[in-house]
Amino acid sequence: SQPLAPSPVEAPLRDLTWGQINFLHTTDTHGWHAGHLQEPSYSADWGDYISFSTRMREKAEANGQDLLVIDTGDRIEGNGLYDASDPKGEYTFDIIKQQHIDLICTGNHELYKRNSSENEFNINVPNFGSSYLASNLDIMHPETGEQIPLAPRFKKFTTRKQGIRIMAFGFIYDFTGNENNTVIQPVEDTVKETWFQEAIWDREVDLFLVIGHVPVRSPEFLELYQAIRKVQWDTPIQFFGGHTHIRDYKKYDAKSFALESGRFMETIGFQSIDGLSTSTKTVQTSAAPKFSRTYIDNNMFSFHHHTQLNATTFPTEHGQNVSKEIRAAREHLQLDTTYGCAEQNLWMFRAEYPSNSSIFTWLEQRVLPDIVVDKNRMNKSRLAMVNTGGIRFDIFKGPFTRDSAYIVSPFTSGFRYVKDVPYDKASKLLTILNNNGQVLQNMEPSLQSWMLAPIEQRSFSTHVFTQNVTVPHNEDLQRPLLSEPDLTPGYTTKDDAGSDGDDTLHTPIASYRVPNVIQSQIDPPLQSGDPETIDVVYIDFIQPWVLLAFQFLDLDYSIDDTAIYMEGENLTTLLAKWVTANWKDNC
Numbered sequence: 122s123q124p125l126a127p128s129p130v131e132a133p134l135r136d137l138t139w140g141q142i143n144f145l146h147t148t149d150t151h152g153w154h155a156g157h158l159q160e161p162s163y164s165a166d167w168g169d170y171i172s173f174s175t176r177m178r179e180k181a182e183a184n185g186q187d188l189l190v191i192d193t194g195d196r197i198e199g200n201g202l203y204d205a206s207d208p209k210g211e212y213t214f215d216i217i218k219q220q221h222i223d224l225i226c227t228g229n230h231e232l233y234k235r236n237s238s239e240n241e242f243n244i245n246v247p248n249f250g251s252s253y254l255a256s257n258l259d260i261m262h263p264e265t266g267e268q269i270p271l272a273p274r275f276k277k278f279t280t281r282k283q284g285i286r287i288m289a290f291g292f293i294y295d296f297t298g299n300e301n302n303t304v305i306q307p308v309e310d311t312v313k314e315t316w317f318q319e320a321i322w323d324r325e326v327d328l329f330l331v332i333g334h335v336p337v338r339s340p341e342f343l344e345l346y347q348a349i350r351k352v353q354w355d356t357p358i359q360f361f362g363g364h365t366h367i368r369d370y371k372k373y374d375a376k377s378f379a380l381e382s383g384r385f386m387e388t389i390g391f392q393s394i395d396g397l398s399t400s401t402k403t404v405q406t407s408a409a410p411k412f413s414r415t416y417i418d419n420n421m422f423s424f425h426h427h428t429q430l431n432a433t434t435f436p437t438e439h440g441q442n443v444s445k446e447i448r449a450a451r452e453h454l455q456l457d458t459t460y461g462c463a464e465q466n467l468w469m470f471r472a473e474y475p476s477n478s479s480i481f482t483w484l485e486q487r488v489l490p491d492i493v494v495d496k497n498r499m500n501k502s503r504l505a506m507v508n509t510g511g512i513r514f515d516i517f518k519g520p521f522t523r524d525s526a527y528i529v530s531p532f533t534s535g536f537r538y539v540k541d542v543p544y545d546k547a548s549k550l551l552t553i554l555n556n557n558g559q560v561l562q563n564m565e566p567s568l569q570s571w572m573l574a575p576i577e578q579r580s581f582s583t584h585v586f587t588q589n590v591t592v593p594h595n596e597d598l599q600r601p602l603l604s605e606p607d608l609t610p611g612y613t614t615k616d617d618a619g620s621d622g623d624d625t626l627h628t629p630i631a632s633y634r635v636p637n638v639i640q641s642q643i644d645p646p647l648q649s650g651d652p653e654t655i656d657v658v659y660i661d662f663i664q665p666w667v668l669l670a671f672q673f674l675d676l677d678y679s680i681d682d683t684a685i686y687m688e689g690e691n692l693t694t695l696l697a698k699w700v701t702a703n704w705k706d707n708c
């Protein structure tokens with residue numbers, strides 16, 4: 122376990138273990154480039170991160186070491202800074218490009234819509250040049266329609282200080298929910314490609330570096346590990362993953378590790394490797410290099426501590442200018458406009474579901490009955506269904522702003538419905554979608570295998586519940602972070618290297634399971650008893666699964682039986698209206 126050193130404010134922080142080569146890693150930032158305004162533990166912004174990476178590089182280079190900066194996708198959707206502009210992302214591309222990123226790849230969120238993948242092709246790929254890798258991702262050229270790699274498939278380079286020869290790849294997991302202007306080649310097919318085989322057969326490589334929007338415990342990373350190990354039995358391999366929004370570290374073998382660095386600008390992952398061969402020095406193959414990882418809480422106390430600098434010596438002019446740019450963008454977008462004030466915290470995973478502190482119970486009991494109303498169907502009973510994966514963050518006691526609406530519900534999916542569904546069948550849908558009870562009997566095989574898959578592997582569920590998941594929070598927003606010797610609640614990660622990965626020592630936080638889908642039954646006033654038929658209303662993102670579940674109930678509905686419910690509205694706009702109507706007087 123690493124030594125503990127006092128932070129500038131006396132809180133216990135673990136020190137970093139530096140190596141010949143060092144990495145800083147972000148993933149799943151989802152537009153949170155302004156940092157967390159309501160959570161001191163994660164309050165550094167992208168400009169502060171630019172200062173941090175600059176100071177860390179200076180420190181590495183002063184010691185003759187290298188430092189590389191990595192981002193593994195899902196940079197968009199999830200925060201007003203990206204979602205509130207029209208077009209979306211008007212400010213974020215320029216902000217993100219200010220960071221010197223050595224290797225960058227695409228996440229699934231960049232691919233849900235044509236316009237966001239075209240933004241990658243037209244803006245981010247040129248911004249990052251040969252640092253942007255797309256090993257298994259093609260795009261239809263926006264003008265010619267020709268299918269081409271979104272970016273280079275791989276990159277071989279030698280580090281400046283140590284002369285480490287690196288072969289790098291940039292993958293996305295076997296995602297299938299993309300718009301049809303992009304093509305993802307499954308990893309198991311990509312590893313058979315000639316270009317990939319030639320790259321991994323290269324003997325003049327000291328380190329294979331696989332970055333990916335891929336969970337570190339996924340079959341895809343395992344396939345890549347096995348493919349490389351098959352032909353390079355001994356060369357060290359470092360993976361950087363993402364997508365499941367957790368802190369995690371997997372050991373494949375003594376010379377191969379994978380780091381995943383959380384979500385939403387809460388975590389800056391640090392990885393070091395020491396004892397590698399280089400272009401000029403061969404290390405005995407029997408000696409395994411030393412790998413070390415740390416999950417850095419994204420705040421200035423951590424940044425000052427790890428750079429051994431202070432408020433005067435730490436910031437760079439470039440970093441400060443980017444922070445200014447972020448503040449100006451937030452102002453243009455009026456993200457601090459307050460719609461109302463929450464009287465209590467509402468949690469996604471920190472509170473049991475159902476309970477009074479659960480955001481999902483609040484949605485079911487308070488919000489959906491008020492907002493799921495279509496003027497043409499208002500006298501009809503309806504079941505309103507929302508996928509919990511579409512809700513992205515907690516609500517904190519206090520101001521609920523324009524930013525909060527996007528933070529909780531960033532997606533533009535509207536509602537659709539199937540009208541007049543027999544109630545006895547419609548009332549079973551939720552159980553099927555959440556895979557409880559004895560619903561598998563007599564099920565058609567393909568539907569059965571989907572139903573049998575663990576809930577987190579079904580493609581509309583986003584949450585992964587493993588031992589090492591802890592959900593951060595702001596237990597007490599007023600309390601200055603780390604200003605007292607006692608610990609604050611936060612990440613307490615257990616991974617393949619043990620329990621000493623988090624830079625900041627915290628007390629643990631509970632995490633509860635939630636279902637895939639929540640539902641409200643909304644009946645018109647004066648109706649007594651259950652209706653004979655009911656409208657089934659759902660967020661259109663889950664339509665494929667709702668139609669499958671209908672099939673299981675012997676209801677042969679197709680897309681033609683569905684229609685828009687509440688034209689022009691989505692959960693974000695409706696939530697903002699609900700808060701204005703119900704919480705305005707709480708402030």
Ligand SMILES: O=c1ccn([C@@H]2O[C@H](COP(=O)(O)O)[C@@H](O)[C@H]2O)c(=O)[nH]1
Nearest residue numbers: 229364510511532534580581582583662
């Ligand atoms: O329009 C959308 C898009 C996505 N979702 C939910 O998000 C997850 C994927 O998010 P990651 O950040 O890649 O984990 C997906 O499984 C859905 O639950 C959505 O609800 N609507």
Ligand SMILES: [Zn+2]
Nearest residue numbers: 149195364366
């Ligand atoms: Zn993500």
Ligand SMILES: [Zn+2]
Nearest residue numbers: 195228229364
């Ligand atoms: Zn993702």
